Amino acid sequence: MTGATDPSxxxxxxxxxxxxxxxxxxxxxxxxxxxxxxxxxxxxxxSVREARSGSPLPxxxxxxxxxxxxxxQVRAASLLIEDGTLARQAGRGVPVLGVCAGFQxxxxxxxxxxxxxxxxLGLLDITTRKGRGARAVGEVLARFDRGPRxxxxxxxxxxxxxxxxxxxxxxxPGAAPLARVLTGVGNGGGDRVEGAxxxxxxxxxxxxPVLARNVQLADLLLGWALxxxxxASRLAPLDDTEEEALRAERxxxxxxxxxxxxxxxxSRGFQRRGIGNPISRPAQPG
Amino acid sequence: xxxxGGGALRIPAxxxxxxxxxxxxxxxxxxxxxxxxxxxxxxxxxxxxxxRLIGRLxxxxxxxxxxxxxxxxxxxxxxxxxxxxxxxxxxxxxxTGANMPAGHAAALVDHRLAATIVxxxxxxYLAELIAETEPRVVVLLNLSRxxxxxxxxxxxxxxLWRQGLAGNxxxxxxxxxxxxxxxxxxxxxxxxxAAPTVRWVGVGQVWHDDAVGCPACGGRIExxxxxxxxxxxCAFGRPELFASIDRSRTLVFxxxxxxxxxxxLPGTFNRANAAMVAVAAPEMGAATGAEVVTPGTAxxxxxxxxxxxxxxxxxxxxxxxxRLLLAKNPAGWTAIFDLLDEEGGHPAGIVxxxxxxxxxxxxxxxxxxxxxxxxxxxxxxATGERCRDLAVRLRYADVDHTVVPDPLAAVDAAIAAxxxxxxxxxxxxxxxxxxxxxxxxxxxxxADRPGTAGPVEFLGNYTAFSRLRDRL
Numbered sequence: 001m002t003g004a005t006d007p008s009x010x011x012x013x014x015x016x017x018x019x020x021x022x023x024x025x026x027x028x029x030x031x032x033x034x035x036x037x038x039x040x041x042x043x044x045x046x047s048v049r050e051a052r053s054g055s056p057l058p059x060x061x062x063x064x065x066x067x068x069x070x071x072x073q074v075r076a077a078s079l080l081i082e083d084g085t086l087a088r089q090a091g092r093g094v095p096v097l098g099v100c101a102g103f104q105x106x107x108x109x110x111x112x113x114x115x116x117x118x119x120x121l122g123l124l125d126i127t128t129r130k131g132r133g134a135r136a137v138g139e140v141l142a143r144f145d146r147g148p149r150x151x152x153x154x155x156x157x158x159x160x161x162x163x164x165x166x167x168x169x170x171x172x173p174g175a176a177p178l179a180r181v182l183t184g185v186g187n188g189g190g191d192r193v194e195g196a197x198x199x200x201x202x203x204x205x206x207x208x209p210v211l212a213r214n215v216q217l218a219d220l221l222l223g224w225a226l227x228x229x230x231x232a233s234r235l236a237p238l239d240d241t242e243e244e245a246l247r248a249e250r251x252x253x254x255x256x257x258x259x260x261x262x263x264x265x266x267s268r269g270f271q272r273r274g275i276g277n278p279i280s281r282p283a284q285p286g
Numbered sequence: 287x288x289x290x291g292g293g294a295l296r297i298p299a300x301x302x303x304x305x306x307x308x309x310x311x312x313x314x315x316x317x318x319x320x321x322x323x324x325x326x327x328x329x330x331x332x333x334x335x336x337x338r339l340i341g342r343l344x345x346x347x348x349x350x351x352x353x354x355x356x357x358x359x360x361x362x363x364x365x366x367x368x369x370x371x372x373x374x375x376x377x378x379x380x381x382t383g384a385n386m387p388a389g390h391a392a393a394l395v396d397h398r399l400a401a402t403i404v405x406x407x408x409x410x411y412l413a414e415l416i417a418e419t420e421p422r423v424v425v426l427l428n429l430s431r432x433x434x435x436x437x438x439x440x441x442x443x444x445x446l447w448r449q450g451l452a453g454n455x456x457x458x459x460x461x462x463x464x465x466x467x468x469x470x471x472x473x474x475x476x477x478x479x480a481a482p483t484v485r486w487v488g489v490g491q492v493w494h495d496d497a498v499g500c501p502a503c504g505g506r507i508e509x510x511x512x513x514x515x516x517x518x519x520c521a522f523g524r525p526e527l528f529a530s531i532d533r534s535r536t537l538v539f540x541x542x543x544x545x546x547x548x549x550x551l552p553g554t555f556n557r558a559n560a561a562m563v564a565v566a567a568p569e570m571g572a573a574t575g576a577e578v579v580t581p582g583t584a585x586x587x588x589x590x591x592x593x594x595x596x597x598x599x600x601x602x603x604x605x606x607x608x609r610l611l612l613a614k615n616p617a618g619w620t621a622i623f624d625l626l627d628e629e630g631g632h633p634a635g636i637v638x639x640x641x642x643x644x645x646x647x648x649x650x651x652x653x654x655x656x657x658x659x660x661x662x663x664x665x666x667x668a669t670g671e672r673c674r675d676l677a678v679r680l681r682y683a684d685v686d687h688t689v690v691p692d693p694l695a696a697v698d699a700a701i702a703a704x705x706x707x708x709x710x711x712x713x714x715x716x717x718x719x720x721x722x723x724x725x726x727x728x729x730x731x732x733a734d735r736p737g738t739a740g741p742v743e744f745l746g747n748y749t750a751f752s753r754l755r756d757r758l
């Protein structure tokens with residue numbers, strides 16, 4: 001079968017994991033694995049390029065950026081700006097997912113460990129500053145009120161993940177929040193929102209990895225990637241029993257915590273009891 | 287403490303004595319009421335009365351501190367064994383793995399008469415403990431990502447260690463400190479090079495994913511296959527080795543001395559730990575009595591050690607051997623997969639257990655940094671409080687798996703499955719098994735069959751491991 005809708009007849013789908021040596025601290029490389037496998041299981045030919053820093057960023061159909069430490073984050077941003085490929089590809093409508101430090105560098109500005117501002121890629125209308133309070137650490141549950149929607153127009157199931165960051169991100173008029181926070185901190189700006197998106201660029205603070213916890217968001221990104229290169233973007237359903245079991249377990253755990261901790265971020269109660277971070281460290285993004 | 291402060295000392299001394307008495311009493315009470323071994327709670331009580339107790343109790347003793355992301359409990363146990371010949375006599379240590387200040391205080395209180403103290407130290411507390419205890423030896427094993435929600439990112443820890451080691455120039459006691467450091471971990475080297483005296487040991491570390499960015503200049507560290515490494519933009523590179531492990535499992539010293547690294551504890555990582563201990567033990571001087579332990583004696587004494595705090599121990603259950611393995615983070619899990627490959631055995635079953643309590647790290651994202659793809663072709667059972675996260679990870683790694691949430695039930699399921707396979711194969715004589723392997727190196731799991739005589743491997747992260755060990 002070689003019809004235009006036969007996935008295996010289509011050109012290979014290239015998923016690029018951006019600089020795992022700099023932005024690979026928090027397990028977010030798993031997002032690339034999830035995207036690739038979900039395409040493979042549907043018959044697409046896929047390759048995952050782990051694009052290390054120091055080489056030109058390859059052209060791909062989908063880009064994933066993960067969380068990292070402060071110094072490497074600054075280096076990643078300046079290398080990506082210099083390289084130019086990511087901005088060019090995003091300009092062509094290729095989807096980009098940025099997580100935590102990788103989310104922050106998609107915006108206009110982000111701080112380093114000493115709170116000096118650094119320029120980001122400007123693919124999202126967001127700016128990040130250092131938070132004054134405790135680092136936001138814990139489970140997050142958020143609702144995709146104004147978030148991106150799949151072709152059928154239905155809202156995606158609630159966003160679940162784990163946050164661990166010291167940055168506060170403000171979403172400007174050129175982007176929309178990804179989701180409204182039900183439990184946890186999220187962007188931390190007081191408006192109780194989490195992440196941001198515009199066009200096919202999506203940013204979030206959530207680890208987990210976020211696409212393993214939210215496979216419908218993964219499928220939305222895959223659909224966009226196919227759309228961006230003019231392929232048929234309808235994806236066959238998969239048996240997501242195990243992913244659903246994980247979601248159910250996490251949602252139940254988050255709800256229990258949410259009730260116990262009211263609207264307070266989980267991490268604060270934690271650190272007050274003195275069993276949180278054993279060493280005093282400056283709040284840092286990432 | 288300077289001399290001439292006799293008058294001022296009286297109150298702190300009284301306070302310390304009270305703290306010690308309270309700590310002991312609370313410990314006894316805790317044991318009496320069956321609230322656990324009591325070390326941490328007693329230590330906490332003692333520190334509440336005298337926050338500077340650790341420094342006071344450590345004064346005048348030979349102290350060794352062991353820290354790092356992986357292997358610190360085992361290496362601490364090894365160092366005690368090397369210094370005492372396995373008796374433990376005369377050396378105080380925090381054997382229960384209580385590696386934060388309350389545990390340290392408790393160890394010092396419990397072992398008031400021991401002239402030598404060997405402490406396992408949580409990475410985040412090393413700097414302050416160096417300042418407090420003025421150790422004679424500090425053993426630095428490795429630094430990699432672990433419990434990012436609680437501990438810290440790797441570079442921040444390396445900087446903290448570095449400050450702690452550099453700040454140790456003016457010591458009240460004037461006794462010298464030797465750092466024994468892993469020369470193959472750039473993050474450890476960055477920290478240790480601040481210390482005046484370092485014995486660099488080339489242990490052949492394989493996990494490099496947290497050390498690609500140069501901590502000195504932000505450049506890129508290049509690793510060569512022979513074990514060397516060098517930053518591409520500055521002078522930061524692997525230091526000159528005092529000793530290193532060669533391919534034939536021999537510890538080779540710079541002066542040409544060669545010692546065989548034959549130990550019972552399995553795996554490359556344990557040979558690395560043993561090498562560190564062989565170099566560290568002599569630096570403790572005459573730790574127990576008049577004898578200085580030579581590297582050869584140290585290794586001799588490590589040879590018979592079969593488990594430390596239950597790690598690598600085996601348990602017989604329902605006619606089957608179950609081996610208990612602990613790994614807490616991607617580097618640790620990768621090392622255990624290496625061990626299973628190295629042994630080349632065919633375990634009767636593999637049970638993987640993951641929890642995400644405070645001591646484990648609350649975020650399970652690290653599972654995606656573990657190369658579970660290497661288990662493809664084997665059948666595993668996922669268990670533990672976060673078995674659902676593990677199951678999803680295994681699904682995306684194309685590893686055949688089932689989920690049994692309760693760890694003990696999971697072990698029993700693995701034992702039962704092994705028995706079923708044995709029944710299917712018939713009476714699997716050794717020769718039949720061998721030919722089965724030869725015929726089908728089999729991606730379908732048949733390669734596991736001949737090994738039905740092998741153990742069930744239980745691999746868990748911290749609390750998953752500890753809870754199962756206690757239940758068994």
